[in-house]
Amino acid sequence: MLGRGNVLDAEIALQLLIKNLPSKTPPEKDVRIEDSPGMVCSQDISSPEDLPSFARSTVDGYTVKAEDTFGASEAMPAYMNLSREILMGERAGFRLSNGYAAGIPTGGMLPEGADAVVMFEYVQTIDEKMIEVLRPVAPGENVIQAGEDAGKGEILIKRGQRLRPQDIGACAGVGITVIQVYERPSVSIISTGDEIVPAESKPGAGQVRDINSYLLSAMISESGCIPVRKGIFRDDYKTLSAVIKESLSDSDAIVISGGTSVGVKDMIGRIIDEAGDPGVIFHGISLKPGKPMIGGVVEGIPVFGLPGHPAAVSICHEIFIRPVLKILSGVKEKIYLSGRRTVKARLSKNISSSQGREEHVRVMLEKRDDGLWAVPVLGKSGLITTLVRADGTIVIALNRNGMEKGEPVDVRLF
Amino acid sequence: MLGRGNVLDAEIALQLLIKNLPSKTPPEKDVRIEDSPGMVCSQDISSPEDLPSFARSTVDGYTVKAEDTFGASEAMPAYMNLSREILMGERAGFRLSNGYAAGIPTGGMLPEGADAVVMFEYVQTIDEKMIEVLRPVAPGENVIQAGEDAGKGEILIKRGQRLRPQDIGACAGVGITVIQVYERPSVSIISTGDEIVPAESKPGAGQVRDINSYLLSAMISESGCIPVRKGIFRDDYKTLSAVIKESLSDSDAIVISGGTSVGVKDMIGRIIDEAGDPGVIFHGISLKPGKPMIGGVVEGIPVFGLPGHPAAVSICHEIFIRPVLKILSGVKEKIYLSGRRTVKARLSKNISSSQGREEHVRVMLEKRDDGLWAVPVLGKSGLITTLVRADGTIVIALNRNGMEKGEPVDVRLF
Numbered sequence: 001m002l003g004r005g006n007v008l009d010a011e012i013a014l015q016l017l018i019k020n021l022p023s024k025t026p027p028e029k030d031v032r033i034e035d036s037p038g039m040v041c042s043q044d045i046s047s048p049e050d051l052p053s054f055a056r057s058t059v060d061g062y063t064v065k066a067e068d069t070f071g072a073s074e075a076m077p078a079y080m081n082l083s084r085e086i087l088m089g090e091r092a093g094f095r096l097s098n099g100y101a102a103g104i105p106t107g108g109m110l111p112e113g114a115d116a117v118v119m120f121e122y123v124q125t126i127d128e129k130m131i132e133v134l135r136p137v138a139p140g141e142n143v144i145q146a147g148e149d150a151g152k153g154e155i156l157i158k159r160g161q162r163l164r165p166q167d168i169g170a171c172a173g174v175g176i177t178v179i180q181v182y183e184r185p186s187v188s189i190i191s192t193g194d195e196i197v198p199a200e201s202k203p204g205a206g207q208v209r210d211i212n213s214y215l216l217s218a219m220i221s222e223s224g225c226i227p228v229r230k231g232i233f234r235d236d237y238k239t240l241s242a243v244i245k246e247s248l249s250d251s252d253a254i255v256i257s258g259g260t261s262v263g264v265k266d267m268i269g270r271i272i273d274e275a276g277d278p279g280v281i282f283h284g285i286s287l288k289p290g291k292p293m294i295g296g297v298v299e300g301i302p303v304f305g306l307p308g309h310p311a312a313v314s315i316c317h318e319i320f321i322r323p324v325l326k327i328l329s330g331v332k333e334k335i336y337l338s339g340r341r342t343v344k345a346r347l348s349k350n351i352s353s354s355q356g357r358e359e360h361v362r363v364m365l366e367k368r369d370d371g372l373w374a375v376p377v378l379g380k381s382g383l384i385t386t387l388v389r390a391d392g393t394i395v396i397a398l399n400r401n402g403m404e405k406g407e408p409v410d411v412r413l414f
Numbered sequence: 415m416l417g418r419g420n421v422l423d424a425e426i427a428l429q430l431l432i433k434n435l436p437s438k439t440p441p442e443k444d445v446r447i448e449d450s451p452g453m454v455c456s457q458d459i460s461s462p463e464d465l466p467s468f469a470r471s472t473v474d475g476y477t478v479k480a481e482d483t484f485g486a487s488e489a490m491p492a493y494m495n496l497s498r499e500i501l502m503g504e505r506a507g508f509r510l511s512n513g514y515a516a517g518i519p520t521g522g523m524l525p526e527g528a529d530a531v532v533m534f535e536y537v538q539t540i541d542e543k544m545i546e547v548l549r550p551v552a553p554g555e556n557v558i559q560a561g562e563d564a565g566k567g568e569i570l571i572k573r574g575q576r577l578r579p580q581d582i583g584a585c586a587g588v589g590i591t592v593i594q595v596y597e598r599p600s601v602s603i604i605s606t607g608d609e610i611v612p613a614e615s616k617p618g619a620g621q622v623r624d625i626n627s628y629l630l631s632a633m634i635s636e637s638g639c640i641p642v643r644k645g646i647f648r649d650d651y652k653t654l655s656a657v658i659k660e661s662l663s664d665s666d667a668i669v670i671s672g673g674t675s676v677g678v679k680d681m682i683g684r685i686i687d688e689a690g691d692p693g694v695i696f697h698g699i700s701l702k703p704g705k706p707m708i709g710g711v712v713e714g715i716p717v718f719g720l721p722g723h724p725a726a727v728s729i730c731h732e733i734f735i736r737p738v739l740k741i742l743s744g745v746k747e748k749i750y751l752s753g754r755r756t757v758k759a760r761l762s763k764n765i766s767s768s769q770g771r772e773e774h775v776r777v778m779l780e781k782r783d784d785g786l787w788a789v790p791v792l793g794k795s796g797l798i799t800t801l802v803r804a805d806g807t808i809v810i811a812l813n814r815n816g817m818e819k820g821e822p823v824d825v826r827l828f
Binding site for chain 1: 447448451465466467468470472501502503504505506520521522523558562563564570571578579580581582583584585586587588589590591607608609610613614615616617618619620621622623624625626627628629630631632633635636643649722724728748749750751753754755756757779781786793794796797798799801802805827828
């Protein structure tokens with residue numbers, strides 16, 4: 001176990017944790033494509049056929065043999081005989097011969113022999129039997145070739161891709177209406193603290209309601225996983241040990257929030273160590289808020305022990321839990337496609353920070369005449385309303401003593 | 415009606431459309447907070463009580479009257495008598511007198527008379543009855559005051575806010591477990607085209623499967639609305655008119671995709687005009703892809719006529735449908751919080767564009783040694799796989815002829 005006295009950098013801690021995760025993928029299931037947005041594809045999907053299966057026009061016009069139009073101009077148009085018009089959704093029942101053209105709608109199927117389409121704009125009608133083509137077209141012009149969208153056997157969607165609207169559209173296009181996806185990992189949320197009562201209760205003297213299990217539950221859903229709120233448990237070795245063991249048997253990850261008072265954190269660390277190998281990986285991070293966090297792995301299942309302060313819970317989720325849940329979900333994504341939305345702003349006031357810890361500061365965005373400003377939200381990290389008032393966070397790097405008024409910042413939006 | 419001959423700028427067209435929408439909000443319903451993430455709050459939510467309801471310690475230590483510690487130092491510590499320790503989740507059963515201190519855990523309730531907490535680190539134990547305080551504390555130090563997180567009557571969440579995890583946590587904290595939200599608007603999706611067959615079918619000669627209703631359905635869900643795929647309809651006045659009228663009576667917005675062949679677009683425009691006032695607002699946009707788009711409003715219900723090309727459908731959704739659905743959803747959001755995630759990259763090659771139209775180019779991101787590059791995805795806008803291969807889009811502004819290799823671009827990620 002690392003950390004505690006000499007706390008770890010967040011990035012190193014995360015990598016250590018990830019190294020201790022088994023390389024397995026979640027179970028698979030079949031879903032209809034209309035139910036699959038946001039799910040993670042568990043198999044490469046390849047096209048069972050050519051898309052489209054025939055050459056189509058991309059414009060309204062006349063389909064021709066391109067060679068018949070070579071050299072055509074307004075001064076010297078190419079005269080063409082008309083074959084019968086091609087209707088939408090139908091096979092042209094003839095072969096186009098040299099010197100002939102046939103009216104075709106956008107999306108219409110080219111007849112045999114045709115290899116290009118002249119747009120209506122570049123044609124003059126002489127009578128019902130003949131047109132003048134005023135411009136040449138190249139072979140293939142204004143045509144989508146058979147298989148041009150997707151060739152038979154071509155991989156459309158890779159395993160590990162989170163399904164976007166266009167991925168689902170592509171499946172529909174090639175007739176795949178049921179696909180295999182990974183099951184969403186389930187995450188047990190355990191609230192601890194002798195002072196915590198359910199949100200429905202009226203707290204007695206010295207008691208407060210459970211905030212963190214709701215906060216975590218919503219964040220875990222956003223990460224594409226299934227949150228399971230196990231309930232509120234007393235800071236007691238046997239009680240916590242039992243619920244953690246139960247959760248190890250019925251979920252894919254465990255998040256314990258609270259238990260920040262003296263001794264309780266150590267107790268949670270002990271329970272994680274005794275539950276199985278490797279146990280606690282780190283305890284303590286050079287991160288503010290979030291310093292007393294525990295990260296562990298028990299028989300392949302990640303276990304997070306979070307401080308009780310809501311702002312710390314939020315940051316620890318963003319930095320540790322979200323990336324780990326992504327791995328558990330089977331997502332393989334280019335790194336620059338992950339992460340949250342950010343906006344550029346300037347810092348509205350000086351803020352100080354201690355060197356040697358990465359500090360995440362909650363900020364509100366304020367639009368002024370001279371642009372967007374990030375206004376730090378004052379208040380202790382134990383206050384949920386500091387998160388509610390904030391639009392996002394900025395990071396003061398490990399090696400800095402603070403930041404100055406007017407400095408450009410990237411605000412990571414919630 | 416504007417557009418057609420002299421097509422409109424996209425931004426102007428959108429504003430015209432929005433101006434024609436009625437200013438009404440969706441019906442409301444009650445939901446449990448755990449089911450509310452992403453929904454839109456329909457009422458200001460204010461705190462029914464002080465949060466927390468008592469002064470709490472933010473550290474492990476000893477609670478004192480701050481004045482008793484003034485001037486304390488390692489050389490000259492303040493000697494304090496110990497009262498009995500305060501336990502978590504309980505009311506201290508005594509009033510703290512001058513000269514006394516009481517052990518208190520993080521989150522513990524301060525006894526009457528106490529106004530600050532000294533951290534364990536700054537205390538030395540003499541015996542079980544007395545401690546030395548080595549540093550002074552100010553009144554309120556290491557304490558969250560009653561009502562400091564939220565005061566009774568304070569507005570926590572404003573009407574029109576899309577509910578984030580922390581908003582739900584704040585509700586839990588003040589005992590609000592059921593809240594009022596807006597119903598999600600329902601959006602009818604009508605696919606037209608004589609060549610279109612359902613995704614489950616084997617297309618005959620000249621036929622293609624329905625891609626757009628799946629693409630639209632997933633995008634509309636992402637926008638927080640309920641997509642209703644009405645089916646595939648022939649390009650026929652009576653048929654389309656009937657389904658559009660039915661949809662006007664049972665949904666909050668209508669999207670018609672396809673029908674790009676000669677005459678059909680005009681027919682759809684005519685149906686929209688005849689269905690009610692004001693009818694078609696614009697037909698034709700200086701946008702590529704997406705130029706032949708129709709925007710209309712019929713008796714308060716927005717109706718979109720989209721070209722059939724998937725890439726055009728995607729862009730038209732992003733630029734027109736998404737902002738309109740946001741309004742229909744009742745979302746009131748600062749403008750800089752909306753929009754998609756973008757990343758900075760450099761353009762990998764020259765691309766040309768015609769001045770006078772805003773062009774959206776699909777790009778793939780490529781990480782090279784010298785940073786991130788945006789590589790244009792070649793292929794016609796009728797190809798769904800161009801969207802599948804792309805990671806996002808870049809915009810070539812209306813007044814530009816193209817962009818040069820190496821230019822910095824903002825890639826709007828899908």
